[in-house]
Amino acid sequence: GAVVSQHPSWVICKSGTSVKIECRSLDFQATTMFWYRQFPKQSLMLMATSNEGSKATYEQGVEKDKFLINHASLTLSTLTVTSAHPEDSSFYICSASDGGNEKLFFGSGTQLSVL
């Protein structure tokens, strides 16, 4: 099946620093990528929809200036958590679609811990 690679798997950073997470579709062109965050024992909450070559669409309550999304090519989307704070500590996960909304292919996730 299709493979989505997400990097890094985990990151620990100091408060106030920025962290970039990459999501790559390895064997298909992803016109749309999605970014989620998951708190412990909670569901995957969609943060934003990233479309190649255009601005991301953010869900209500998600600060677009804090969570910068870039989808510059059909195989790569990045999420940058700017000026991270401890409350940003969470599990971030991306998924990619090859055209349909269903059967999304997920990356392995990034556990972010902000000290």
Added chain:
Amino acid sequence: DQQVKQNSPSLSVQEGRISILNCDYTNSMFDYFLWYKKYPAEGPTFLISISSIKDKNEDGRFTVFLNKSAKHLSLHIVPSQPGDSAVYFCAAASANSKLTFGKGITLSVRP
């Protein structure tokens, strides 16, 4: 407002028995439902789906049942195997909409 609800956080089943994972939804516009399976430190992987025009879809040991009037779906795994131990997410979508996920349920299959 949680539109997709998986009210049981965990389920423990003996190997060889049936596992039944439940999911309820509130949005009547949802017309496509999926189950994803997630192992620790890995991303979710697609397991099985069902469209609202059906009430059952079977794939090997996995069967999903949909009861539209009750806004309820369930995933049956039979026979359950220890390798099925994972977190299972129910997800729902309507036409051209994003997937909405439940909180997930942790299934443990005891050898």
